[in-house]
Amino acid sequence: MVSLVNHGTGLPQAAQTLADLAKPYGVAVLDAPVSGGHAVALARQLTTIVGGDKDVVERLEPDRQRPPPTAVRTHRHATVQPRCRAPR
Numbered sequence: 001m002v003s004l005v006n007h008g009t010g011l012p013q014a015a016q017t018l019a020d021l022a023k024p025y026g027v028a029v030l031d032a033p034v035s036g037g038h039a040v041a042l043a044r045q046l047t048t049i050v051g052g053d054k055d056v057v058e059r060l061e062p063d064r065q066r067p068p069p070t071a072v073r074t075h076r077h078a079t080v081q082p083r084c085r086a087p088r
Contacts, residue, residue, distance in 0.1 A: 002027045003056055007048075009033040019052070028056040 004027055006018060015031040022029045030052035040046055050057055 005030045
């Protein structure tokens with residue numbers, strides 16, 4: 001199966017629409033925006049919030065022998081945006 005990992009930070013509806021459009025073509029889409037600023041990126045400590053089919057997430061996870069980057073798995077598309085808003 002072909003997979004697409006969307007690291008964009010667009011609207012939740014856009015992530016779901018992308019997954020819906022890709023599915024008939026056999027493409028599994030993971031919604032995986034990245035959280036953290038410039039300094040965090042330079043320190044290689046970004047957090048990835050992953051939503052999508054559980055089997056696809058597990059198949060694409062990095063090798064468990066290496067220390068993984070921080071990742072939060074939601075197992076659903078379009079569930080990540082409300083969880084990554086900065087506190088006011």
